[in-house]
Amino acid sequence: MQAMVYRGPYKIRVENKDIPPIEHPNDAIVRVTMGAICGSDLHLYHGMIPDTRVGHTFGHEFIGVVEEVGSSVQNLKRGDRVMVPFNVFCGSCFFCARGLYSNCHNVNPNATAVGGIYGYSHTCGGYDGGQAEFVRVPFADVGPTIIPDWMDDEDAVLLTDACPTGYFGAQLGDIVEGDVVVVFGAGPVGLFAAKSAWLMGAGRVIVIDHLEYRLEKARTFAHAETYNFTEYDDIVVHMKKITDHLGADVAIDAVGAEADGNFLQHVAGAKFKLQGGSPVALNWAIDSVRKGATVSVVGAYGPIFSAVKFGDAVNKGLTLRMNQCPVKRQWPRLFEHVRNGYLKPSDIVTHRIPLEHIAEGYHIFSAKLDGCIKPLIVPNAA
Amino acid sequence: MAYTAEKPALAETSDQLRARIPGWGVDLDPRDRPSVPRERFDPGSSGAHWDFPERQPEKWPRERSNEHKFLTPVFGTSCPPKGVSGAMRKYAYKRFSEARAAHWLILVAADRVDSLGSHFRSFLTLRPDNPITETGIRSELTHHGLASRMGKKRADLAHQPLDPVIIAGPWVLGGVAAYAGLKRVRKSVGRGAAQSRVTITS
CATH class of the missing domain: 3.90.180.10 (Medium-chain alcohol dehydrogenases, catalytic domain)
Known part of the structure; x- marks a missing residue:
């Protein structure tokens, strides 16, 4: 064969x-x-x-x-x-x-x-x-x-x-009616996660990526509000600005190991394999949500250690939820x-x-x- | 808005969202969400008609994590370990648990040894590795390689030039090492020949 x-x-x-x-x-x-x-x-x-x-x-x-x-x-x-x-x-x-x-x-x-x-x-x-x-x-x-x-x-x-993983990612977010949900990644899983967030009653769904054609799909397919992180000096600050400086209620990392947005993180993880992945999207998720929020991770990472901002997650009292679907x-x-x-x-x-x-x-x-x-x-x- | 107890207002009400977005809120009740709660004990629902599965025959000593009590009853049989990379893999599994960085780093190193060895072995076959066809690089010409990048705010453009270095790097380094080795051999052969001429003449 x-x-x-x-x-x-x-x-x-x-x-x-x-x-x-x-x-x-x-x-x-x-x-x-x-x-x-x-x-x-x-x-x-x-x-x-x-x-x-x-x-x-x-x-x-x-x-x-x-x-x-x-x-x-x-x-x-x-x-x-x-x-x-x-x-x-x-x-x-x-x-x-x-x-x-x-x-x-x-x-x-x-x-x-x-x-x-x-x-x-x-x-x-x-x-x-x-x-x-x-x-x-x-x-x-x-x-x-x-x-x-x-x-x-x-x-x-x-x-x-792809579809069940996005749907599962939204479930891991424990979304309640009116939640502000930010999805990192407008690839297939991110698109399905954004679409699923509405099914669970989200009040606002935001999608972040750097590929304009994918953000266009997030707008048309997933009815999402979109931002291209390359257009902002610091996407985390922008997320705070558009959420009254509280942060989102739920974030979903639908990118995983090859996230862009930080050259050193990407090169260390995706190119030179010095860490299990480039946790840029995960770190942005941790920093973009409000205190006491939930971060759902369905992006895939390798088994080696990654430079995740765990202290921020602890100090903000976040719930981190993740699994393969x-x-x-x-x-x-x-x-x-x-x-x-x-x-x-x-x-x-x-x-x-x-x-x-x-x-x-x-x-x-x-x-x-x-x-x-x-x-x-x-x-x-x- | 000042930092008060209020939740910031949304642009649209639930009713407006329900009218605009097909299916809005159909899974609002967590009881309708299939993975809520996370664990739901229901051993009869999977279709399994065994308490413990029958064991698949082990056709070669199957490497396994030392965190497992025994070889799992079912396992993949793709690509048995072979050669130097295989020995490295077996050592990583036998000696280090998944908790140890050494376990994974040896496996990654074995992957590189495996791919380099396989490339070299491919030149002894009728189908040597072809970097043009195997990297799919021709699609740059057929699928708008330039237009997909030109004028676009893409963060990945900063590191894409590294890809050819990563792909070709081992070949270039291998070539340099082979050239240096060959040069050394020729030099030592030449020196040996000169010495024997001196011995003969004297």
Whole structure:
């Protein structure tokens, strides 16, 4: 089969690999019909996540058709059209039993600090991902769901990570009616977080970024008030000015490890890998909110230490909430929102790229060319 | 507004927002939010029909965090550790917990050894690494590379020139090291030959 393969920082190519076999009785093999590149894939692509091996296939946002099932699979059969959450999870451990599917203890031997994620390095379990024609899906009775007939493929693929992660980020903010919510990052997750903040009753939603075309999307797609931080000497001061010098009630970091806005932080984290990520957006979030506020973090960071302004968080009495999104837990409610027209995930798709051109896809997304917000990947065999 | 007990007024009321924004407030009640409360004990809801999953066969000694009690029952089988980078990875997992910086820094170093070694090995194959196709740089020409940057207030433009340095740096350093090594070998070979001529003549 054809699969995207990592060759080292900033380098990928398509290779022929063996179709993955069933390795466990509850495995399924899924023929991928559509995938996506996630902003967090760029952390892998840039060589920021430890234990990313040459030969690894990325991709944790994908949908497809069941090709084969293991002997103990009861809920799926060959030919089913399925969407697969980015989390690999067992459904039965201490954490899964409490709904924390992203923190599953039974699927990642390489680390206890993170669960399993498709195509996201050995730090996240060493599973090959869905930027390929076929993918192994462990715990087929637990993770995947048959795509409802009424749902578009492009909506379905965005419901495997970006949309639920943004929705989850808004939930972590504990938004109450009339809250001022500031979202750092107008990428896919930030756009969905901003949109979701309204569903939870926010009274004002502000989005910060440096890419004008993405801020335009935040205005039209997420009805947000937007600011380009490059136009201000100090965006934190500006946030104070527009919130009566109190600060926002809730901030959401939807940027993560490659935040811009501070050259040294960015270069130390994203270029020279001297810290787990560039926490510029997180530090701005901490400093932009009012005392006693909540900061929600859904941007991805590497496991190495980062220079976070923790003292300010302590002294302001902030609540910091964060996690990888337990996607499947979000689905029933999100399906309702999509069906009711409150959310249209595919509205943020800008590029549809054949698998054989995936190297260009990564570069376009990474270098923010051509107004790119969300690139989808379409395998040849689809 | 002075610093008083009042919450600053919003530009729009809830009713105005509800009228303007589709779905405004449908998840106002935290009970409608799927991840509230954070932990909800409901072991029967996941679809799992086991208390503990059957174990996947371990086809090679699978490296694992020393913070785990045992190898997890299911795990990824992509890219088994190999060569020098593989030995570094095994050492990092065996010797240092996730709490130690050494664990992660050795893994990052192993990643670099892995990619450099793989690049060099690729030249012994029919498909050597190609920096043009593998970096996707051609999209700069096909997807408005210049127009996407020119006249735009983009903070990332300040550090994008570092990308080629990061990509090409190891190659340049490797080339310089190889050239210096070759020069040294030639010099010592030349000196050896001169010495043997002297020995022969005398």
